[in-house]
Amino acid sequence: MARSLNGSFRSIDTSSNRDAHKMQFTPQRLEKVYKSMRREELDALVITRRQDVQYLTGYQYRGASVPLACVITEGNQPQLLIPDLQEPMSSRESIMAKIRPYTESPIEGWSLTRGAAFWDQITGLLRELGQTGGMIGLQHYWLSVREFEMLKFALPDAGFKDFSKALWELRFIKDAAEIDAILQAIAIGEIGIRTALEIVATGKSGEETSLEIESAMRGVGGQLHGIRATVLSGEHARLPFVNPNSERITGDDLVVLDMTVSHQGYFCEVARTIHLGRPTNKQRKLYEYVVNATRVMEKQLRPKISIKDVADKIMKKLGRSFPSDTLVQPFGNSIGLDLYEPPYLTPQGQYSLKENMVFSIHPTGYVDGIGTAKIADMILISSDGCENLTTLARETM
Missing domain, CATH: 3.40.350.10 (Creatinase/prolidase N-terminal domain)
Structure with a gap:
C-alpha cells in the first residue's frame, strides 16, 4: 500500500496510467x-x-x-x-x-x-x-x-x-506528481525491508538474501535499473556503494538492511539496522545514537533554514557520547530522478530548505570494533516543518 498526499493509503499502481498522471504537470x-x-x-x-x-x-x-x-x-x-x-x-x-x-x-x-x-x-x-x-x-x-x-x-x-x-x-522542489511517484517507490522499498526482516538469518550470506529481497521488490513493481537490496554486516557496511558478499551472517554483528528502488524513474531509499543475536552494550548505544540522529534531523528540517545550520545543530545536539566523526557524511541528500541529488546535508551546505523538497536522510554511524548502524527515511519539507513519508518503525532492535 502507498500513502497519497492526503494521508490515505492505496495499492501500488504500476500501469501506464501513472505516466499520464505524471505528465499533466x-x-x-x-x-x-x-x-x-x-x-x-x-x-x-x-x-x-x-x-x-x-x-x-x-x-x-x-x-x-x-x-x-x-x-x-x-x-x-x-x-x-x-x-x-x-x-x-x-x-x-x-x-x-x-x-x-x-x-x-x-x-x-x-x-x-x-x-x-x-x-x-x-x-x-x-x-x-x-x-x-x-x-x-x-x-x-x-x-x-x-x-x-x-x-x-x-x-x-x-x-x-x-x-x-x-x-x-x-x-530541487518536487511537484505533486513527482512526490506521488516517490511515495509509490517508498511503498516498494518498505516491502523490501519487511521481506528482509522475515528472511535474513544467521548462516545465510548477504549476497543470497539480497537477491531474494530484490526479487520481492521486482514482483511488486520495482524497476530493474533502480533496485538494489544490500544486506551488510561487519566493517564494510559503512561504505555507501559496497555490494553484499558471500560471507555468512553471524549473530554477533549489527546488520544493515538498505533498500533503494525506483518507480516511474523516481527513487527512494529505506534502511534499517537489526541484530540477530544479543547486541553488546556498545552496539546498542551506537544503534540508539543513530536513531537519535534521525530524530534530531527531523526536528531541524523546515523551510528557510540553511543546510549548514541544520548540519551544525545536528552535531551540537547529538552530544559527545561518540566522537564527531562517528556519523558518515553526508547525513542525507535530495532525491528524485537521481538517487543522489544536490543539495546534500553537510556542514558545507550552501542552500536553504524550501517547501516540497524531498530528502533521503540516512545517518550512518561506524565505530571500529563495534560495527555499523544505519537508518534511512524519506522526508518531505512541508510548509511549517517536515513529514516522514516512510511508514516503518525505526526501532528494530
Whole structure:
C-alpha cells in the first residue's frame, strides 16, 4: 500500500496510467525552465542527460542509456531526439514533446556514444528553430571535449553557457506528481525491508538474501535499473556503494538492511539496522545514537533554514557520547530522478530548505570494533516543518 498526499493509503499502481498522471504537470515544469532561461539570458537549451530529458518531456527509456536529448526554446514544443529504432516504443509513453528520430550508424548504436548523426540532428533542429546565432545552454558536465568542439564548429555564430546548476536548482522542489511517484517507490522499498526482516538469518550470506529481497521488490513493481537490496554486516557496511558478499551472517554483528528502488524513474531509499543475536552494550548505544540522529534531523528540517545550520545543530545536539566523526557524511541528500541529488546535508551546505523538497536522510554511524548502524527515511519539507513519508518503525532492535 502507498500513502497519497492526503494521508490515505492505496495499492501500488504500476500501469501506464501513472505516466499520464505524471505528465499533466509538464507545462508547469517548462514554465519554470523558461523563467530560468530568461534569467540566464539563454535562447535555447540542449539537454543531454537522461534524467533531465525525462523531467522535461516525460520520456523514460527503461533500458540501456541510449543517446537521447531534448531541445527547448520558448514558444515551441520541446523537441525530443531519440534513435529511430526506439521510435516505435515511444508510443507507449506519455510524452509532452515532438519526437525527432535520428539514424544511428552501427558503431554508434552498439557503443552507446553520441556520434555525428546525433549532433547533426541537434544542430539541424537549432537551425530550424532559428537559434544558430543565439546563446545556447548546455550541460557541460555531460559533454565531452570532442562533442563541445563539434558544436562550436557547426554553430560558429552561437554562444554557449553551462545550464547544469540552474537545472539542478529547478529540480530541487518536487511537484505533486513527482512526490506521488516517490511515495509509490517508498511503498516498494518498505516491502523490501519487511521481506528482509522475515528472511535474513544467521548462516545465510548477504549476497543470497539480497537477491531474494530484490526479487520481492521486482514482483511488486520495482524497476530493474533502480533496485538494489544490500544486506551488510561487519566493517564494510559503512561504505555507501559496497555490494553484499558471500560471507555468512553471524549473530554477533549489527546488520544493515538498505533498500533503494525506483518507480516511474523516481527513487527512494529505506534502511534499517537489526541484530540477530544479543547486541553488546556498545552496539546498542551506537544503534540508539543513530536513531537519535534521525530524530534530531527531523526536528531541524523546515523551510528557510540553511543546510549548514541544520548540519551544525545536528552535531551540537547529538552530544559527545561518540566522537564527531562517528556519523558518515553526508547525513542525507535530495532525491528524485537521481538517487543522489544536490543539495546534500553537510556542514558545507550552501542552500536553504524550501517547501516540497524531498530528502533521503540516512545517518550512518561506524565505530571500529563495534560495527555499523544505519537508518534511512524519506522526508518531505512541508510548509511549517517536515513529514516522514516512510511508514516503518525505526526501532528494530
